[in-house]
Amino acid sequence: MSTITTVAKAFFDACETGGGWEACEQYCTPSASFSAQAEALSGIVTLQDYTNWMKGLLTFIPDGQYEVKSFATDGERQNVLAYGIFRGTHTGEGGPCPPTGKSTATDYVYAMEFDGEKISHMTKIWNDTHAIKEFGWA
Structure with missing residues (x-):
């Protein structure tokens, strides 16, 4: 298995x-950037902010968990793609509204670009609208 x-x-x-x-910091360059074409993540431009967003998300979705469906490494281009399904139920306090008790199973992909052995940029490919509807937030 490759280092990346x-x-x-x-x-x-x-x-x-x-x-x-x-x-997460130990796996990333200090200025690692982040991008996504998802409204829920608008304004998040650093990997530091994204990892802290995920930490916050799990405070009101305490049963949140992931299932890895695929991991693929492209050594020539120095990137790794991770495809997963996030599952969870909005039962905790916090978030965009009081707990709804509703759940989601939402597909997403992390496209991680490397500089040497550290992640320098990550793009999240995710249909946030689907998850928001399932949670009952829209």
């Missing part, structure tokens, strides 16, 4: 379990 695959898997787990930047 190992780093990507460790980062993915730390991020998806709500470790925040404290748990």
Whole structure:
């Protein structure tokens, strides 16, 4: 297994379990950037902010968990793609409204670009509208 695959898997787990930047920083360059074409993530432009957003999300979706469907490494282009399904129920306080008790199962992909052995940029590909509707937030 390549080094970037190992780093990507460790980062993915730390991020998806709500470790925040404290748990994810070691896998990223200091100025790692972030992008997504999802309204829920508008304004988030650093990987630090995204990992902390995920940490916050899991405070009001405490049963949030991921299922990895695929991990693919492109050594020539120095990137790793992770496809997963996030599942969770809005039962905790916080978030956009009081707890709805509604759940989602939402597909997403992380496209992680590397500079050496560290993630320098990540793009999240996600249909946030689908998840927001399932949670009953719209």
